[in-house]
Amino acid sequence: MSTKEREEDEKVSLESENVEKKSEVKGSVVVIMDTPERNKNQIATPISKFEESPFSNFLNNLSPIKPVKSAHFPQSLNTLSFGSIPSVFTSPHVSSVRESRFLRRHLLSDPSKPEFASDDSAKADADEGMLDGVNNSNDAKESFGSEISVVEALATPSHGSKLAVELSRTLNYDSPSTLPTGNMRGKSLAEFTGSSVTYIPLVQDMSGKGLVRCEVNMEGTNEIDPNKEASGCDWENLICDATDLLIFDSPGDPEAFTKATGPHFRPFGFVSKEMQNMQGSSQVSTSECGGDGSETENPSTQPADETQVKEYAETQNVKPDSSLTNDGMGAGQSEKTDNEMVSTLYRGMRRRCLVFEMVGSRRKHVDEGSGSSAVQDTDGNLACNEKQLVPYKTVNESSRCILPGIGLHLNALAASSKDGKVVKHETSASGKQLLITSGSAVSHHPSVTGQESLKKEACPFLSLMIIFCSCNLFSLYLYVITNCFCRRRLEPGEGEACKRCNCKKSKCLKLYCECFAAGVYCVEPCACQDCFNKPIHEDTVLATRKQIESRNPLAFAPKVIRSADSVSETGDDSSKTPASARHKRGCNCKKSGCLKKYCECYQGGVGCSINCRCEGCKNAFGRKDGSVFIGTDGDAEEEETTEAFEKSIVDRTSHKNILHSDVEQNPDFIVPATPLAFRRPPMQLPLSLKNKPPRSSFLCIGSSSGLFAGQGVVGRPDFFPPQPKFEKPFESIQEDEMPEILQQGGTSSPISGIKTASPNRKRVSPPHCDFANSPGRRSSRKLILQSIPSFPSLTPNP
DNA sequence: GAGTTTGAAACT
């Protein structure tokens, strides 16, 4: 080519660039993008325009962050952030409500609407922005769920967190892929990366870390990921936590929740499960099941699809996900592009995993390329990411499936719960402690594998949060933080509660399996053989479950029914009710005298009842003949004990704490937590039946508390027999997550009848935490959850 | 950790 030709070409390119710039500025979808390089160059101009905008100034003023290049900043905001930002702040309510609807939407919207985004940014309020945000949040949630595949889950978890994740992801990862549709995409990598990069600085700045990196990225890097990852800001932790909280808290929309939590939960998605998963995850970044959690959610749901899609995308350069791009990508796409495309695709395919996948892909790039400094940033983070990636890449489907994202989350929790120290470790390592400082912090672990990656992504999110906080969203921010604390506290207890089975012949598809019976998937800690109780085999699990339920509709209902009138945990009430609890079916003990855990009544911490056919009943909680007080009717005594017990509880800041203490006193206590897990009742199950097991982790929490209160009152105080296995799950979780409504909600479950009987029904309606109140009410939780957003009224209402 | 006991779950 002669120089002349070159010049001409350059001219052409410049023109095209200008066109692009204009289009970008306008937010038009169609942008002519050629090569990444050009894009890089191009980025500057458009940005400059924005720099001067009042909005950008506003941002600059608001946040301590000082964009290395202000120009970038605005742009990033336009493309990425603002579309997504709203989502973050859109209170959980919004997310919960709208998530399902918009999940896919944001992909489209974001890309197409730079303007839109900008407008949104300008107007924090814009509904559209909120919606998009929601959409983003959805994705984030999902992804988050996978990571969390931690906790959500406190499962679940595990909703809100996803929002944050989503947000971050959209900002960081999504933006590149999603922003502009069509041509944008082709070129986008460069630009997007640029934009994303620009965005990153903001986040990093927030953390005070990586301006340099940002710049580096800006200059040349196609690899957004490294930077982003590298950005390991303190905020990450916060975000993660927040996300977790959000996730868990916002069970509101069942669908959204389901999506967010992931398919896993549908069948069993129990809170307890999540908890377990979380624990596992934290412990195991490497472990297949637990560790995978972060990755897993999607895998479980669509492992095969993912891989296939990914391969397809890579080989074909085709974007499987139509939503992502209208136009094909540029012919000369870099691998990154492909990867991102793929990731994007994944996103469409499986939302939750996206984040992780994204990370993985990026990481992949990084690995391929010279090790990016970014990675170094936080060893822990990196390690985590790698771990995630490894499983993701190498691990076959099964391994991935093992842990749904949520599951991972839960595992993390569990781990944390098990070993609070461990959790702390993680948190400390990442420097996340900001929020976690509280002693309860334990929980945070969820972060470990999945979370960290998420966290990194979240950084942008945080920055945005900060900005918005300034905009009267601060309250929301605080709320998130608060939730984080709460959540974490719970986690420990919950995590411990995780059930572990040792099934060898039942394939964990029979009620012999505690995990299955509890409505949770088996996790790493389980020593089961030929286990089918995993997200991978979701269909099988569901089918089996249905079958069992067809025989016995109450098969998965809590074995111990408590009809406590409980009062609010806060417990001022004298009414703290005694809880009357009984075993659903009664025991049939003949040799144990109902004094050992062989006896389900005893195990459940309840006395034997008329329903029992036991012989020589000596149940410490109450004999069949009623000689011992127990639960059912002897309110007076019970109340006293109960009150005392509750007092102790009340003193404790959170239920978790309670659990902790209880656990300490009585190790067994922990166990129950797992069962909670029913984060979600089996999807298809009729509400009436399914409701009982508190489906959502949140629910479980609430319910658990209720149960807890009831039980605690009755049996525990003095002699702690074994903690009721059944109820533990519920107990562990409690927390604020359960809105009263939920509790009150319906008593569709068979149990309800009993509950109603309880003496003190007076429900004071403490704001949140009434879980304790009505064990029975839980049954209808499912419905309630749907209708009610987990997040109370926090509504930030910007 | 292996073996025994126990009672629920599953089967007939």
Place this chain on the structure above:
DNA sequence: CAGTTTCAAACTC
């Protein structure tokens, strides 16, 4: 519904 078998947890050593 009752009897038997299977199963895995709980328990013991």
